[in-house]
Amino acid sequence: MPALRLSVVVTRRLPEAVETRMKELFDVELNHDDHKMSRDELVDAMKRADVLVPCVTDRIDATMVAQAGEKLKLIANYGAGVDHIDVSSSRQRGVLVSNTPGVVTEDTADMTIALMLAVTRRIPEGLAHMQAGDWEGWAPTSFLGHRIGGKRLGILGMGRIGQAVARRARAFGMQIHYHNRKKVHPDIEAELEATYWDSLDQMVSRMDVISVNCPHTPSTFHLLNARRLKMLKPEAVIVNTSRGEVIDENALTRALRAREIAGAGLDVFEHGHEINPRLRELPNVVLLPHMGSATVEGRIEMGEKVLVNIKTFADGHRPPDLVVPSMT
Template structure:
């Protein structure tokens, strides 16, 4: 807890937008990762005994060995919504609170989901590569034909904040909305979706022209989109993933893109970032982005302020607004 004489020591594992770094440094004794490269496990483990608060990102693996390496850290204030990279059980055993930053990156991630969807169905990545390589020979009626979104079914796997925000955007393109989840959503969304709920995952996959993933990572969802799930998708469908990389079996996805069962895919996340599954790199019909879901000035600053709010609450012994463990 905060002392009148000693400021809590905080380690921020990656660089934040300058404005929120300055806000944090005004109040606390903060160490920033000046190189902005991922810290190794040894450095993270050492930090557990040297700091009061650890502020990691999705690029840091805060496993049980790291958590048990020291007894000083009492708050892991994660910069991001997902927390499957943090061993929550180990944190709980050590009396360490864990927080995240929900809500503030909904719009930016939904925007990027639509960008990937549009690039995939209209072959935007292929078109740009052709043009930049000097291979474009001019307009012609049969050149690089894509698919219209109007009247097509968008199947959302997971229907939380980001899934619903994506649905609202897709509705404006004339798409029909369907979703899969454990339970139907009872509350109204910000737009009139007229969304159809599927309790059966594979029925949702069969119904959708575009499948978009909006589920958390972890053991329960690992390879949720495997070879069997992909075979359930209608021939010529598209897959979009802005959730977590491990949700998709990328070897199975690559095979479906090669053999034409799927027309295309748009991916922003990968299981072992920054490595990209080799099977995807040579395929023209997949759009690959470098984890840009929340990459707007507005979202990244808001995420930092969420972290700061959780740290402020912790130092004052107050309820943590975004506690997950």
């Protein structure tokens, strides 16, 4: 008699190749219209599934975990970040949590450099000018930006993505500086010619570009607060492709409006898709809809990791990308 297949609920549409493979392996319930599930819908899904496959748009807190049925045994997150899931409460309920680390590294680093160039070279302004049909020809002083070669880049968070950003930035001739919970291995520092700053205050006050590449944790919430933002040089630029909560968005908006900071490139926001309307109006800001990891290759690879985690769990083994509470 064949073994019973795990019941899996997927909260958002995934690439077709991933969904097809899931249907072959498990009893899958897909979100065909790709709507963002409500809190009640998520709780209902957790009651009827062996495995829930959520993503960053699904906030799963302790109260919701407490309402989950006895059937739920694994939350196989589609994404690397798990700050939207109460991992500790899940483990206390006997529910494992897995994620997809490493998949988005190169794509997010690419987007970080793209935003850096877009802000410093005023690419969106030039694009809007051309699309409006306003261009009357080249002029020596029109759309003047700044080169990034020779500039100091301060990386906040020197994990996989931070190091990938540093490698790309070095190719542009930037000087690499970083702040991290601890220094990276000397071999990595030597490869990147990176300078470690124990004091974040001292680092931000000396950089031309700040790249936020650290996760959102209680200790990194508003790490770039109003006080630290005032330390930046007036010609400095901030790029954030990590988590919006790391920057005090209202304080950043005020600093940008007052031209206390030259510009910002943001792919993530403090309150999800609810962005400060004053931020949208600023010409010295480039806003993207969380596109950092949005490549076909990356999304499929992410799905493949989810499949491996679920299949390994189904076979009675520990998922290879198991998240433990101390990691969050």
